[in-house]
Amino acid sequence: MPPRPPSSRTSKAPPDAAAKPVVATGTEQRSGVGIVGRxxxxxxxVEARRLRCIVITGPAxxxxxTLVAAWRQSIVPLGFDLAWFSATAKDDTPxxxxxxxxxxxARIDPVLVQEAARLADTDADPNEDADATERLAISLVRGIAAHPRDLALVIDDLHHLRHPAIHEALQWLLDYAPPNLHLVFASRGSPSLSFDRLRSQSQTLEFNGRDLRFTLAETxxxxxxxxxDIDTRxxxxxxxxxxxxxxxxxxFTTDWKKKQPDAGRPAQGEPFARVSTRDAQAFTQFFEDEVLSLLSPEEVHTLVRVAPCRRCCASLCAALVDAPEATTSMTALLARLHRDDLFVGPVEGQPPETWYRLHPLLRETLLARFAALNEATRQAVHGRAFAWFREAGLFEDAVRHAVRSGQPDQAAALVEQCAHSLIVRGExxxxxxxxxxxxxKQLDGSLKLRLLAARMQLFERDLVACASTLDSVAPDVPTVDSANRFMLATLRAALAVQGDDLDAALATLPQLLDIPPDADALTIGGRNNILSWLYTQQGDYEKARRVLLDAPPLMVDGAPLLATAxxxxxxxxxxxxxxxxxxxxxxxERIFRAVAAEAEQGGKACADAYYLAIALLGDVLYELNDARQARALLEGKLDMLERIAIPDALLRIYRVLAAANWQAGSQAEAFAQLERLEAYAMQHKLDRVLAHSLGDQVHLRLLTGELMAAEALLARLDALHARHAASTLQMPWEISEVTQRAHIRLAATLGDIESAATQLASLIAQCEARGRQRTVAHLLMKSAAIDVQRGRDASAREKLIDALRRGHRLGLLRSLVDADPKARQMMAELAQAEALDPVLAFYVERLVAARAPRDAPTTAPEAGAQGAMPAELxxxxxxxxxxxxxxxxxxxNKKIARALGLSPETVKWYLSRIYGKLRVSGRDEAVARVRDFGWDMDASRGGEA
Incomplete structure (x- = not known):
């Protein structure tokens, strides 16, 4: 127990001893909470000091x-007097x-209680006469009302006072209290007093055990x-x-210090958290004295059998003690334990029952008792828990108890049974x-469970483990087991999609096309979506749509299969x-908006669909010249998107954010997004994604006039392309396209117009053959700009008109505007020079009105302009x-973000990279490490303002 003020009785303390707050000093301070400011x-x-009543309830x-004692120190200087009465069980008589x-x-002023004391000596026994109790309360109230100062009356440990006459006296004090009397009740359970009228008048402040808990910072x-010395973890x-x-x-801390030779510090390599709570006898003694001693043997018997469950309700408790008819009495028991603050509290659970949990440390104490029971008894309790949780549909708890009850085969069967339902619900x-x-043994003995394990590894993005699991399963799937072989092929294809490996996915195509009659709905749905993605990557867009639009509806557990991949x-x-x-x-755009709205309504189960929809919608919004909305939609969700989106979607997200920030004039943020995309691609070995990041960085470096930086990036892109040049597979073509576009931009920047024109003509033909109409429109606009430089105005006009017609038909805006710095000027001149079709003329007006990107933002100062940079950096x-x-x-972080024109999230990402490179864990270590290298960061700033 924390230190408390001495009892108010004369026999226990001198007159002003009770009025003094407990000041935790010396050894007392180490055992109290006074070392932590509340x-x-x-x-x-303090704000509530003039309210009629303050109620503080919480467990022992x-x-x-201690909190009330600290409060006293704050209010006495404000003109308050404070009287303190600490109750014990012996005081439970009127x-x-x-x-x-x-x-x-009386310790405040004997005059305050003169009349009440006289009545106490001469009046009827308050044990027998309720009127006498009221008269005493009124007399005390009248005496306090005449006092010139505010008086706070603290009744500590109110839970010891159970006599009805005492409660009646306290109720009279509450009801008749003058404005200068403020009552403070501290109790382990809710006081049996009526506060409803005071609550309606906003005259109460109430703290409960939840309020009294230390926050993480206070801990x-x-x-x-x-x-x-103690670490954050x-x-x-x-x-x-x-x-x-x-x-x-x-x-915890006292017990640890007793076991450690070095002044309580954790031993090397053995963190404090490893101390088993079951080894701490202090906990056992505390709960024996403060909780279990207050319960009957039957109630302790119940709690010991409840302890193996992480949560409980009345009907579960009844089942655990093998007395299903005892639900009513269990309801009363749990409610009383909560009401009396005996370390049992309510938690969210399935209605209609109220769910509770034991305090973690009380549960550990009870688990020690449970462990002392014989094995047959323990397994019987787990068996009853398994049956109850299975019947309630709470599968995680059911499986855990099935294993511990000695029924692992039942646990495995239950996992197989509920797996698809959990997946569909997003669980x-x-x-x-x-x-x-x-x-x-159970996991390895079931093909279905092993394939489920592979599916979950895919969900957790553990692609290496997933591939290993699939390789180990493949030889064990019989040739005649068509359903599991089909599931294996679908999982291999999904693994390829997550790895952005189009060729590996295409290798599964023959197996995906042949759906066995006994295939389950989840596998068929995954197969349909993978096929659509494959056809889209190949440029066969209509076929990609038909795979999905022509597929019959799929059902799981009698409901349409909407959620999951x-x-x-x-x-x-x-x-x-x-x-x-x-x-x-x-x-x-229409499709993505509709899916996002429907998926948002679906909650957790539809999270994958929601995030994919907004990722793809961001790309569309930027194309339709709504860069601001695209940024707002995506920037705050990057961490979640990286966890669940496929690489193809993440590629679009980071390219859109880079382009949108560039358009807004945020050069640093644009490069930061592309660097994040580069890091993601390198971490996951995604060469196609890496190629796009490098290609876009080449483009932006050329726009800022950083020719050497652009050429260095292009050299990396060329090396990447060379690694795949000899391959006949699908992915290298897209890397080739990106590489060619980067070379075209460099040639145009260097003034090699003819080379740029020749390369453009070849690339346009390749993209046309692959059905990439958006890219073709973009390249035609770039080619028109090149032809203007070549003096071939007729050819330029023809390509410009072609690009506009394609762009209008497709609904493009930024693809044309961003194609070349002179694109908007070319379109404006075309509209002035000749009468266009009204529809095309309106389209040109929209394009010309589109906000122009910042073609040459101010570049940041070169690093190390004056201070020499060490080799380590x-x-x-x-x-x-x-x-x-x-x-x-x-x-x-926020100031760094403002200084560099970055988002706070991007700053966090950069800092994590910096700490990783320096092999440090935080800011101070990072700065110290750099200074250890001998680099004067202040000097290196040169003449910057």
Whole structure:
């Protein structure tokens, strides 16, 4: 228990002893919570000092008394007096209670209780006469009303006072209290008093156990004061174990210090969190004294059998003790434990029952008792839990208890049974948890479970593990097992899609085309969506759409298959993607908006479809010249998109954000997005994605006049292209296209117009043959600009008109405007020179009105302009060097973002890269490491303002 003010009775303390707050000093301070400021609570208490009533409830050791003592120190200087009465079980008679209460108030001024004391001596026994209790309360109220100062009357440990006459006396005090009397109740359970009228008048402030818990920051402050050297991960672990319970943290630290020779510091390589709570006898003793001693043997028996469950409700408790008829009594027990703050609290659960959980440390104590039961008893309890959770449809708990009850085969069968339902509901992480609970024997003995494991590895983006699992499963699938062979092929194709490996996906095509009659709906849906993606990548857009539009509806558990990567929402996204790839932006936008709206309504189950829809919609919005909305849609969701989007979608996301930021004049942010795309591609070995990142960086470097940087990037792109040049597979063609476009831009920048024109003609023909109409329109506009430079005006006009007609038919805007810095000027001159068809003329007006990109933003100063940069920092980019400079100035992330024109999220991403390269864990270490290299970051800033 935290230290508390002494009792108000004369026999226990001198007159002003009770009035003094507890000041935690010396050894007392180390056992109290006074070492942690509770400002978030104290400020509210001080603001509420003039309210009629303050009620603080919480379990033993939650810091109630210490908080009130600290509050006293704050209000006494504000003109308040404070009387304190600490109740014990011996005070639970009206006579003793009144004697102690009057004594505590008399310490402020004996005059306050003169009339009440006279009545207590001469009036009827308050044990027998309710009127006498009322008269005493009124007399005390009248005495306090005459007091010139405000008086706070604290009744601490109110839970010891259960006599009805005492509660009646306190109720009279509440009802008759004058404006200068403020009552404070501290109790382990909810007081049996009526506060409804005061609540309706906003005259109460109430704190409960949840409010009294330490926050994570307060836990850290406490643990660092006690243990000094303790890492963040351990602080979080102990915070979760203790649930922010003050006394629990104190017991942890005290117990640890007793076991450690070095002043309580954790031993090398053995973090504090590894101490088993079951080894701490202090916990057992605490809960024995403060909780279990208050319960009957039957109630303790129940809690011991409830402990193996992470949560419980009344009917589950009844099942665990093998007394299903006892649900009503269990409801009363759980409600009482919660009401009395005996470390049992409500949690969210399935209605109609109320769900509860034991405090983690009480549960550990009870689990120690459970472990002492014989094995047959333990398995019987787990068996009853398994049956109850299975019947309730709570599969994760059911599987865990099935394994522990000695029924692993039942657990494996349950996982097989519920897997598809969990996937469709978006509960894939729950399914991952179920698979991890199964013993290896059961997992390895089932083809279906092994294939499920591969599917979940795919979900978690563990592509290497997924490939290994599929390779190990393949030899064990019988030739006649068509359904599992079809599932294996579909998973291999999905793995190829996640790896952006079009050729590997195409290798599965013959197997995907042959659907066995016993294939399940999830596999068929996944197959349909993969086929659509394959055909889209090959430029066969109509075929890609027909695969999905002509497929019959798929059902799982009697409901349409909408969610997951196999669902129809995902398929509609792919239909929209085929339109976008073809260049038909209007159709694509309608589809993506509709899917996003429907998926958002579907919640967690439809998250994949939602994020894919907004990723693809961002690309369309930029194309339709709504760069601001594209950025707003995507920027705050990058972390989630990286976790669940396919590489093809992420490619579009980062290219769109780069282009949108460039258009807005944010050069640094544009390069940052492309560098993030580059890092993502290199991490996952996605050469096609890497090619696009390098190609776009070449383009932007040329626009800023950084010719050497552009040529260095192009050399990397050429090397990438050379690695794939001899291949006859699909992916190298797109890398080739990107490489050719980069060379065309460089040739045009260098003034080699004829070479640029020749390369453009060849590339346009290749893209035309592959049905990439959006790209063709873009290249035709670029070719028209080249022809203007060549003096071939007729050819330029012909290509310009062709590009405009294609662009209008497809609904393109930015593809034409961004094709060349002179594109808008060319279109404006065309509109002035001749009378265009009204429709085409209107389209040209829209294009000319589109905001022009910033073709030459101011470049950032070169890194190391004056300060010599050490060799260790040569691997850092210009932007990372600038970030290090600002770090050295102790700038917070938001200020760095403003200084560099980046988003805070991008700053975090850069800092993580910097820390990784320096092999440090934070800011201060990073700055120190760079200074260790001998680089003067301040000097290197040169003459910058």
């Amino acid at each position: 400002e978030r609570l104290l400020s509210r208490l 050791g939650s810091g109630k008394s 006579a003793r209670f009144i004697q102690g209460l009057l004594a505590s108030v 850290g402050q406490f643990l660092k004061a006690q243990l000094e 351990t602080i979080r672990t102990l915070h979760e174990l203790s649930d922010g319970w003050v006394a629990g943290l104190r017991i 894939r992480r729950e399914l991952v948890g179920l698979l991890r609970q199964l013993p290896p 196999a669902g129809s929402l995902h398929g509609r996204n792919l239909v929209g993607m085929s339109y976008a790839m073809e260049g038909k932006m209007t159709q694509a 040569k691997a850092f980019s210009e932007r990372e060097i600038e970030m290090l400079r600002l770090l050295a100035q102790a700038m917070p």
